[in-house]
Each structure stands twice: as structure tokens, then as C-alpha cells.
Amino acid sequence: MSPTSTATRAEFCVIACAEAWRDNGEVLASPMGLIPSLGARLARRTFSPDLLLTDGEALLVGPDGTAEGWLPYRRHLALVTGGKRHVMMGASQLDRFGNQNISCIGDWQRPDRQLLGVRGAPVNTLNNPVSYWVPKHSARVFVERVDMICGVGYDSAAAAGPSATRYHRIPRVVSHLGVFDFETPDHTMRLVSVHPGVTAGQVQEATGFPLALPDEVPFTREPTAEELRLIRTELDPERRRDREVPSA
Amino acid sequence: MTDKTMTPEDVVSRLRSGMTLGIGGWGARRKPMALVRALLRSDITDLTVLSYGGPDVGLLAAAGRIRTLVAAFVTLDSIPLEPHFRAARQRGAFELREIDEAMFLWGLTAAAHRLPFLPVRAGLGSDVMRVNPGLRTVTSPYEDGETFVAAPALRMDAALVHLNRADRRGNGQYLGPDPYFDDLFCAAAEEAYVSCERLVDDFGTALPQTLLVQRHTVTGVVETPNGAHFTCCVPDHHRDEAFQRMYATTPWPEFAERFLSGDEKAYQSAVQAWHEEQR
Numbered sequence: 264m265s266p267t268s269t270a271t272r273a274e275f276c277v278i279a280c281a282e283a284w285r286d287n288g289e290v291l292a293s294p295m296g297l298i299p300s301l302g303a304r305l306a307r308r309t310f311s312p313d314l315l316l317t318d319g320e321a322l323l324v325g326p327d328g329t330a331e332g333w334l335p336y337r338r339h340l341a342l343v344t345g346g347k348r349h350v351m352m353g354a355s356q357l358d359r360f361g362n363q364n365i366s367c368i369g370d371w372q373r374p375d376r377q378l379l380g381v382r383g384a385p386v387n388t389l390n391n392p393v394s395y396w397v398p399k400h401s402a403r404v405f406v407e408r409v410d411m412i413c414g415v416g417y418d419s420a421a422a423a424g425p426s427a428t429r430y431h432r433i434p435r436v437v438s439h440l441g442v443f444d445f446e447t448p449d450h451t452m453r454l455v456s457v458h459p460g461v462t463a464g465q466v467q468e469a470t471g472f473p474l475a476l477p478d479e480v481p482f483t484r485e486p487t488a489e490e491l492r493l494i495r496t497e498l499d500p501e502r503r504r505d506r507e508v509p510s511a
Numbered sequence: 512m513t514d515k516t517m518t519p520e521d522v523v524s525r526l527r528s529g530m531t532l533g534i535g536g537w538g539a540r541r542k543p544m545a546l547v548r549a550l551l552r553s554d555i556t557d558l559t560v561l562s563y564g565g566p567d568v569g570l571l572a573a574a575g576r577i578r579t580l581v582a583a584f585v586t587l588d589s590i591p592l593e594p595h596f597r598a599a600r601q602r603g604a605f606e607l608r609e610i611d612e613a614m615f616l617w618g619l620t621a622a623a624h625r626l627p628f629l630p631v632r633a634g635l636g637s638d639v640m641r642v643n644p645g646l647r648t649v650t651s652p653y654e655d656g657e658t659f660v661a662a663p664a665l666r667m668d669a670a671l672v673h674l675n676r677a678d679r680r681g682n683g684q685y686l687g688p689d690p691y692f693d694d695l696f697c698a699a700a701e702e703a704y705v706s707c708e709r710l711v712d713d714f715g716t717a718l719p720q721t722l723l724v725q726r727h728t729v730t731g732v733v734e735t736p737n738g739a740h741f742t743c744c745v746p747d748h749h750r751d752e753a754f755q756r757m758y759a760t761t762p763w764p765e766f767a768e769r770f771l772s773g774d775e776k777a778y779q780s781a782v783q784a785w786h787e788e789q790r
Contacts, residue, residue, distance in 0.1 A: 320688055320689065321687075321688035321689040322688060333688075335688065335689040335690055335691070336537060336689060336691060336692070337616065337690070337691075337692060340612065340613050340616055343613065344613065344632065366609065366638075367600075371609075371638070371641075371642050372603075373601070373603045374600060374601060375601070376597075376601070377592075377596070377597040377600040377601055378592065379584045379585075379586060379591060379592065380564075380582060380583055380584035380585060380609055381583055381584070381609055381610070381611055381637065381638075381639055382583055382584045382611075382612060383583070383611060383612040383613065383633075384611070384637070385611040385613075385614075385633045385634050385635075385636075385637040385639050386611050386612060386613035386614075386631070386632070386633035386634075388636075388637075389632045389633055389635060389636065390632060390633070411638045411642075412636070412637045412638040412641075413637060413638070414637075415635075415636040415637050419636040419637070420635075420636045422636065423635040423636035424635070424658060425657065425658075426632060426635055426657045426658050426659060427632075427635040427636040429632075429657075430632075431636075
């Protein structure tokens, strides 16, 4: 597949997440979860130096952790609606049009499994770009229809009208198997690249709906030597990334 | 000068079953836990609770005090899913009005401004509209003609918040990095009760921006050291992660029996005893 690469699957995931923030300019990168967080910090340390990042609470911080600004929740919510932000959220379910669920599994009236609740997924998806990170790609996550639409997908936004579509965009989905987007005529999910060691067939098999497939599916790009050094020695020397995505 | 100091019991004596109650803080952060514990010692029930939910919701749900919950989420932060909230929801123990975080903020803001609603883009296209059939939209009268969700005002009978410092008149100060929305909760409520880590005579040379809650929005002030426990109240105390983990994994009757059968002082002693056992 890619015999020259020394990068692990988790490191390809970090690279794939980092790429979400390429060419985003001076916006807040809001990664949720470890791998997206490593990706956002890697992007800022390399090809997207103007990104803003928080300490996970109320401070905007530089690469060394020193504060450069104040962003408590109330200002964060204003920033969301101002649009200068690109968030990468998790997803308990995600469907072929990008509708996302983190609220509950089963009938909403009496759920089989209560999860977090909608959180800020509705406001995020209607106001600033929202990407998703799924550490375990399976047909339980990538479903035909989500049980509760928290993050708004392309079909739901279109049905809700111009106020819903005006700022709606889902740039990419990253899973432990590959990278996806919605750049198809009907905005259904498309396989953009597979991580080395993964085949398009495996991805389709782990997905609960038919994926749009390019004629030839490329591999997710290799990390550069400098990117590998940053990930391994500065951003995650304790290799926490391997616990979220074990090597294939 | 009106001295508004009272005990947690005084606060609870002014609350009634069936009330709409707002609870400040966020998730497992600076929650008025001592006031929630006082509520649990009363027989007040049938509450409509408005909260950026954390263990405040978990405790009240486990004890069966909630009729309706208005929330965007319930979490323990370091433990993403609140087990008692989950269990109560899965057995259909209360009605949920599940709204987006921003709709909640604009609902509080509308109530504080005595407006019936404020327009938000959030909610359109999501199942928040499906599960809240009472939500309405509003169309801009200007040339854009855009349609928004009319986030209804979140008015409440009473609000409970916890701050780092307060004076006897009801002015409250936060010392951590985030004010959350406690000032809005107080302004949106008919009556508001502020518990604090420490009562002060004045705020000395405090930065004025830290003086979050104003006395004209506050009915009562309670000094409850460690009163946000086990949520965080930095810089006075961090979240008690070990205790929270135990809370999240202990069957409710066992937890309630050991920690919630006495008054606040008994609670704090029981917490200390538990920590000593863990050494």
C-alpha cells in the first residue's frame, strides 16, 4: 500500500484533520477530541499560522500556551454566529447528507441511549463551517438516517430555506479509515482519500449508505518529516493518539 | 442597607413545588451545588429546570424532582455523559425541552430584556424544531426577508447561582476565567439567590469587570464555602474529579444515603471522610 511510510494510522488521521484548516485564514479552530486538537495545533504550527486556538476553556492562547485573548462562552457564541470559526465536532451518527446526531439513540421521546443533547450543533452548522471526526468508522455511525438531527446536513438545510443554507458548509469528514466531503451534485458524501493500508471496499463495507466514489481513490497525503517531528516530539510525546486510533 | 444574607434553608423555604427554576454555571463548572443539596433535603418537586446542565440536573433527576427540563446538554465535562440524567431520561422520568446552546442564551437574554423572543438562526433545519413543536419562526421586515427561529424568553420564578465572592447586599464577583451566564440568570428571574465561597464587606481593589452580578437582581445571599463542590469554582477550588467519578459510578440510593441525608455541614464532612478513606 505505502511501504515507504513510517507514519502510523493515528498520524495520518492527525494530518487529515489538520488539512481541514488549510487556507482558513484568521479564524478560530475549534477541535473537539484529541486527534482534531492535534490536527488544529499542527496546522497552526505549519501551514495555517494565523489560526486562533483556545486552551479548551475561556482563553485564546499562543503555541506556548500564553494568553492572547479572552473567549468565555458568551463571546464564543457570538464568534460562532459571526462565522469566523471552523469547528470539528464528533458524531455518534452521521448520514449521507451530513446530518449529525450527538443527542440520543432511538426514539427521542424515550431514547434507548441518551447521549449529550444537541449542544451547539444547530447553531454551529448554520453559522460557520463544521467538519466531523469519527475515530471508529462503522455502519453504526455512518447510518442511512440519523435518529435526531443536531448538526444540520445539506438536505435538511435546503429544505429549511435560504436562512439555513446561507452560511451552511461541511468541508470534510475524517475517520480512522479515510477522508470524505460532500462535493457531489446532490451533496451526498464522497470518499476523498483512504489512509494507507485501507481500501475503498473496506470503507464502503463499514458505511451504512452508498458512498460516492471517484474512479481512482487516492491515499491521504504523507506527513512531512517536520510534521512527524512536531507530532511526535512536541504535540503528543506521550502518544495519546495511539489510544484513540490504534495502529492498523 | 438591606442585608440579604440567609441560609440555604431560608432560600429553599422561599421556593415552591411547580416553580420554574434556573440554575447557573455550566456543565460541571461553578454550579450552586450547596443550594441544590438544600433543595434535595426539602420536599419541593415538580420543577421546571433551566440549566446548561451538569450534576445539578443529575442530582435533581435522580431524586425525581424534575417535571420538565429545558437544556441543550447535560454533561460532567471530564465524564461526557451524566449517568443519572441519562437513566432518568431513558426511563421517561421527565419531559425534555431540548434546545440549542445559543437558543438558550438568547432565551435568557430575551427574558432579561422583557422581550417575548429574540431571533436566532440556530435551530432551522434541525430536529430541535421537530421535538419542540411550539417553536415559531419570525421573518425579517427588512429587504433581506430572512426567516429565523423566534427563541422564546426563558423566564423563571427563581434562579440559583454560585460565585466566588459576594457582599451582603447581593453584589457578586467571579474570579475564574469565565462568568458563564449567571448575571443573565439573575436578571431573567423573579427572584435570584447567590451563594458564594466567601462573603466580603467590600470588593476592595477588584477589577470592576469581575463584578458580574448586581444587587438589584438578587433576593438573597448565602455564604457556602466549597459550595460548588464537586464542580469547579476556580481559583477557590478545582473540580473534585475523584469524587465526581465516584458519584458517576455509585448507585444513587447508596450515594444519597451517605452524602445527602444530612445538612451541608454533614455533606462536607462526609466528603472529607471519603477522601481520607481513599488515601
